[in-house]
Amino acid sequence: MTAYTECRFNKTGVSGLIHHKEIPAELQNYSIAQEISLDCMWNITVLPGYKMYLNFNEYRLNNPNNCEANYIEVTQAESVRSKTNVMHIRFFAKHDALQNVNFEITYTAFRELSSSKEKCRPNEFDCEDSTCIDKQLKCDGYFNCKYRYDEDKTSTCAPDTGGIFNFTSQHMVVILVVFCALVLGMCASITISCWSKIQERRQRKRDYKLRRSRETSVEVGLDRTMTITSLDRGDRVLEQEIAAQQQVLGSGGRTRKIITANAITRKGGYGSGGRGGTAIIDDDMHGCYVPDVDVNVYRKQPNGGPHQQQQQHLLQQQHMHQQQLLMDDKFSPDS
Incomplete structure (x- = not known):
């Protein structure tokens, strides 16, 4: 039994994990005991028309700078992107390089847009780099888009995402500042308006009291004038009557x-x-x-x-x- 024939894994689906823990412990122990190398292969296949994108969540080897001792090889791919819907990942390590090995790789199937006019499908999420992934991968805790827009906490994965109001924290701060300024302005306007009305009412009361005081003074003056005029008129009438009697007595009409x-x-x-x-x-x-x-x-x-x-x-x-x-x-x- 060799390590090469026994360490084989087949993967499919829109996304998945490739982890060192998938390698059986007895196989690792066998390689160490027999002092033979461990060679494992992951074969990944996705739907036709899709390609794959790899994201290394963890990557630690016993001798990272020694490719003869251990390495991870990605075939049928350019960097971390596949050319087709099939990709192969190979892990190789000598028996003395199997200690302290830890790697975790996420693969994601994506569809490329042929033109700028083409849009992602309703069941897909737009990674904003002319690629679309399955909508279920959005905010799943793994980076499935190349630029990690599917896990953006300030926009895509913010609370109430997809609702009418979709604000970032910076937007919320600006909105709160503007709202507070508007509230303060309204309060100041209401206070000034109320104070002006109070002052206007006080001024009206003062004007009313002053006008009433003047009217009272004028009425008292008129009463006095009318009283004096009545007395003077009564005196004149009495004097005229006395003069008429004296005239009658003087003329002999009544002697x-x-x-x-x-x-x-x-x-x-x-x-x-x-x-x-x-x-x-x-x-x-x-x-x-x-x-x-x-x-x-x-x-x-x-x-x-x-x-x-x-x-x-x-x-x-x-x-x-x-x-x-x-x-x-x-x-x-x-x-």
């Missing part, structure tokens, strides 16, 4: 005269034997006594001062005295 009791007896038929005395009578009042009253006293002081009250008292006594004289003349023995 007052002082007569004696005998004159009254002769005129009224009471006789001439009455007591001496004088009285003031009106011709048109048939001898009824009308006492003279100082009108100026009532115009200046309607309620009358001390002097006016004394004058009124004297007039009342004079009037009673005149009435007594008339009564005596009326019932005298000579009548």
Whole structure:
């Protein structure tokens, strides 16, 4: 039994792993015990029309710079890209180079776009390098695209990928800054508007109070003016009435005269034997006594001062005295 005939692996599918752990441990021990080389081969076949791309996730050999001791060979490929849908990977190591070997290779089937107008199919993912891979390989934890766009954490594999909003962290920072600026601007605008309205209301209240104060002052002034005008008008009317009475008395239309009791007896038929005395009578009042009253006293002081009250008292006594004289003349023995 040789290592070459026993270490064979066949791979297919849209993607897969080639790992050193796939080599059976008994085969490695056999090579070390027999001091023979270990030679393993992986044959990979994908669908027609597809090619393969290799990505070395891990690569560690016992003697990496000694190709005679150990190496990994990729056939039917240019670098890490296959020419067809078939690829072969060979691992060779001598018995003393099997320690501390660790390699892991990912292969991915991809389809090349023939022109810039051609697009990836609905079940494919665009690697943005004119190649398409199976859509199931997107964000599977392995780099399947050459430029690793299928595992980009900021765009392809970001949360809510494929939704309406697909933002990177940098975009989110810009959006948050703009949003905060807009909110602050709105708050400042609302605050300024409210403050302006408050100031406007205060100014309206001050203007209203000032206007009411002025209107009250004007009303008080008008009341005073109207009162003074009414008093002046009343004084003028009273003065005119007094002047008219004085004019009537002066023209003889209505006369007052002082007569004696005998004159009254002769005129009224009471006789001439009455007591001496004088009285003031009106011709048109048939001898009824009308006492003279100082009108100026009532115009200046309607309620009358001390002097006016004394004058009124004297007039009342004079009037009673005149009435007594008339009564005596009326019932005298000579009548």
